Amino acid sequence: MADEELAEGIRRARERLGREPVILGHHYQADSVIQFADYTGDSLELSRRAAEVRDARYIVFCGVNFMAETAAMLCDESQVVCQPAVEAFCPMAHLASPEDIVTAWDALTGVWGDDLVPITYQNSVAAAKAEVGRRGGAVCTSSNAEALFRWAFGQKGHILFTPDEHLGTNTALAMGIPQDEIGLWDPVHPPNPQTLAHCRVVVWKGYCYVHTTFKPEDVDAMRAKYPDARVVVHPECPHDVVAKADAYGSTTRIIKYVREAPSGSTVVVGTEWHLVNRLQQQHPDKTVVPLRRVGCRTMGMTRMNHLLYVLDGLLEGTPRNVVTVDKDTTYWAGIALERMLAAN
Numbered sequence: 001m002a003d004e005e006l007a008e009g010i011r012r013a014r015e016r017l018g019r020e021p022v023i024l025g026h027h028y029q030a031d032s033v034i035q036f037a038d039y040t041g042d043s044l045e046l047s048r049r050a051a052e053v054r055d056a057r058y059i060v061f062c063g064v065n066f067m068a069e070t071a072a073m074l075c076d077e078s079q080v081v082c083q084p085a086v087e088a089f090c091p092m093a094h095l096a097s098p099e100d101i102v103t104a105w106d107a108l109t110g111v112w113g114d115d116l117v118p119i120t121y122q123n124s125v126a127a128a129k130a131e132v133g134r135r136g137g138a139v140c141t142s143s144n145a146e147a148l149f150r151w152a153f154g155q156k157g158h159i160l161f162t163p164d165e166h167l168g169t170n171t172a173l174a175m176g177i178p179q180d181e182i183g184l185w186d187p188v189h190p191p192n193p194q195t196l197a198h199c200r201v202v203v204w205k206g207y208c209y210v211h212t213t214f215k216p217e218d219v220d221a222m223r224a225k226y227p228d229a230r231v232v233v234h235p236e237c238p239h240d241v242v243a244k245a246d247a248y249g250s251t252t253r254i255i256k257y258v259r260e261a262p263s264g265s266t267v268v269v270g271t272e273w274h275l276v277n278r279l280q281q282q283h284p285d286k287t288v289v290p291l292r293r294v295g296c297r298t299m300g301m302t303r304m305n306h307l308l309y310v311l312d313g314l315l316e317g318t319p320r321n322v323v324t325v326d327k328d329t330t331y332w333a334g335i336a337l338e339r340m341l342a343a344n
């Protein structure tokens with residue numbers, strides 16, 4: 001089917017379904033899909049939205065799997081969450097298995113006793129969030145990682161952060177924790193936990209393959225090409241990239257940064273390509289350039305035909321690509337997620 005036919009099919013399905021479905025779209029989704037979203041946002045905003053849209057019978061989540069799982073855990077039991085491209089998952093979310101988190105937890109509590117709080121990035125599987133919730137921990141996003149670190153240090157003296165080494169490191173450094181008090185937990189080759197005894201934060205050896213593509217030399221090259229440019233990057237980038245940027249933050253912060261840049265200015269953006277491309281189109285009075293053109297393959301998996309497939313299922317009264325999470329996981333992960341939603 002041609003794109004225009006697919007778009008027309010989606011529009012017609014939306015009309016017939018009225019307010020029954022709400023379509024949520026992450027900022028990294030392609031324009032062809034995001035044009036149909038009722039709400040767009042970063043993962044914190046979309047989590048909040050999923051918890052709030054109680055009048056919609058269906059939540060159609062255009063994003064990756066951990067986001068749809070989170071929506072399924074935060075929405076009302078009567079609501080159904082569908083993910084148009086069920087095979088779209090975040091590779092980083094699978095770098096911290098629940099079993100490996102328990103292994104790390106047991107090793108580190110052997111050093112610090114119970115003076116430890118686990119925090120998992122939202123980019124993690126539901127079962128990992130549940131292990132964190134069971135141990136008194138919380139979920140965070142790139143929008144509120146610092147707030148959750150502050151919350152954790154209000155409870156205990158140490159943090160185990162999974163699964164993104166770079167978000168964890170950037171957050172700890174921004175809070176004034178010296179590099180030598182930030183330890184690394186490699187789940188494939190776990191360190192002797194005693195070697196981490198002096199650390200206040202232990203970060204997981206996991207990464208986003210999109211944001212770790214950016215190198216400090218990319219910032220140097222862009223500054224040479226655009227001497228007056230401002231550079232803004234995502235905190236999933238390695239610290240040597242963040243340190244060379246003028247600003248860093250979540251996708252929402254990046255969007256705000258570009259919006260607030262003076263007309264006629266140049267902004268170099270280090271994050272996923274679909275968002276940078278959209279910012280270019282939305283701000284024709286500014287020069288918005290990617291630090292490097294890198295797309296997230298799995299975020300880009302959702303296409304109009306997937307969305308139409310899910311909406312057609314709703315029209316037939318047979319939801320397709322339904323995402324569910326079992327009750328026990330939902331209970332414990334829900335505790336960790338509620339802490340995320342409560343954080344300022």
Ligand code: SF4
Pocket residue numbers: 028064089090091092093123208209210211272296297298299
């Ligand atoms: S951009 Fe990175 S963190 Fe986000 S979904 Fe893709 S791989 Fe995962």
